[in-house]
Amino acid sequence: MNSYRIFSALGSGGVPVEAAMSLIGLPYEVIEAPTWEGEAQQAKVATVNPLRQIPALITPEGETITESAAILIWLADRHPEAKLSPALDAPERAQFLRWMTFLPASIYSLFWVRDEPARLGGDDPEVQARIKAATAERIVDCWAMMESQVSPGRYLLGDTLTVLDLYVTVLSRWGPRRVRFYEAAPRMAEVVKRVDADPRLAEFWARRFPFFDGWERLGQQG
Template sequence: MTFIVHGAAGSGSVPVEAVLTLAGAPFRVVETPTWEGEAERERVAATNPMRQIPALITPGGETLTESAAILIWLAERFPELGLAPPPGDPRRGQFLRWMTFVSASIYALYWVRDEPDRLVGADAAAQAQILSRTVDRISHCWSVMERQIEPGRFLLGDRMTVLDLYVAVISRWRPLRPRFHEVASRMGAVVRRVDALPELQDFWARRFPFEGDYADPA
């Protein structure tokens, strides 16, 4: 049976789609770039009343929302991939900590950044201030994470987890990779490794081409 992903190219659905691709699981994407306007948000409202992506409908008909929750669930649904430390693993606490941190402290700010008028109305100066301050806050959060982890080949050691996929995608968003490398150089080396995974090259090219503003500086 098929998974259904409500998402969009370059969005928070990309790491979800990446896991399904690695698992070889059948899935289809309902392309819903909610940042483009009210019509797109209404399209996803029946699946996620928050009118946000990603949302995942499982083959059993269950609806899952919240990117970190979906990724953790998928890692447990496909344990053969080894994409999450299991309960009892020494890495489990830090895995849950940083999955939640990225979701709550960084990802959540993009709801504000996508349409700052949601909070400050049509005041152009206030909107510009929000965009500037959220860039600084995102950079600060990445630097906090950088100082408190000890990456190996991947963020939690020598095995990739969904945390690596999550960070690899979100670090592409503004303030973009140059600023990310500036504040989180060790994590930067890891996400470049994730970018280069042979098994995901065709997937990245389709769903989040690393070019233009999103290119990673050499």
């Protein structure tokens, strides 16, 4: 096997990984597996990730790597020529690792609940609605906290785009959507808009997470 294979889906947590591989110039194949659509899609991933979650990356050597943050850090470090992560001895390295860990721990993980509130709230629609509302507020609070702790330049860690920027750009498009993200994190908002508009990613975004009228507000209530 001479190329990478990634189990991913449109608009999913696999998209920043695909974006990073596109910027690096790596050959890769996408196995489309929107696992939230049910058993048939989850079964596609089960042999490489027992949690039946995406993304899952198969390297040219046949190794499996799961967890979006781990894959992004590994790819960026493996290809330092692409400058998608601070070097191990760079002053920005500690904050890079801090935020790359913060995103899945504090924000991404909440979507396991949000995508199917019945997992914790049972069949009661009122309980499910409260869970959706509470997780939305928690996500906004986390973005606001991150905003208070970073000092962006053109990008989150300065003037060089890293996989952290790709990660935030994609996650900030999920519920409760970009309008609330812009309100909670106005300086970070300028960064993600810059990544949205990066000409190197124009064709990629059109294929893997398309923009359309009203996308920034879609689903804003939850």
